[in-house]
């Protein structure tokens with residue numbers, strides 16, 4: 764009896780390690796984030812509908828599969844998180860947020876803001892930069908987006924603390940449908 768009890772205990776001991784190590788390694792699903800820079804050129808922008816749709820915005824990551832997986836993990840998390848380098852988010856065809864290499868701009872959490880113009884299949888960068896960047900209506904991106912609570916990494920969404928966007932989802936979808944770069 765004593766012997767039987769002992770091996771039972773040992774089985775639990777092994778199970779304990781399997782669980783702890785399994786959890787510690789993320790069950791093999793841990794993403795290997797590449798900390799590289801993404802210096803977008805006008806011709807690197809494309810039809811936003813080629814990307815993942817996390818309603819109401821589109822997003823992608825140009826630095827490989829693991830970075831994209833992490834981008835999606837953060838976007839889908841109910842608790843937010845920090846987007847990895849290479850992330851591009853667009854709600855509208857003419858505005859973009861791009862995550863640069865760590866340390867590029869601590870004030871904006873390394874986001875670079877873009878105002879874009881689209882003519883046919885051609886994208887032109889009107890302006891790009893850090894906290895000083897303004898949109899097509901001369902409004903400052905950072906002023907609005909920095910009001911998002913810290914765990915949302917400057918993503919406003921509908922209830923992250925930014926001033927509300929004066930447009931409903933239908934209007935936004937209408938603007939998304941004006942992306943003439945799409946096939």
Ligand code: HEC
Nearest residue numbers: 852853854858859877897898902903904907918919920928
């Ligand atoms: C007047 C405030 C305001 C300004 C100025 C502004 N935004 Fe936003 N932006 C918002 C709000 C609010 C949302 C969320 C809209 C929604 O989901 O309904 C948003 C959404 C976005 C999104 C989708 C992800 C998210 O945060 O929800 C991106 C990308 C974005 N804006 C980029 C920009 C860029 C780039 C600029 C400047 C060129 C800019 N915005 C200027 C308020 C603003």
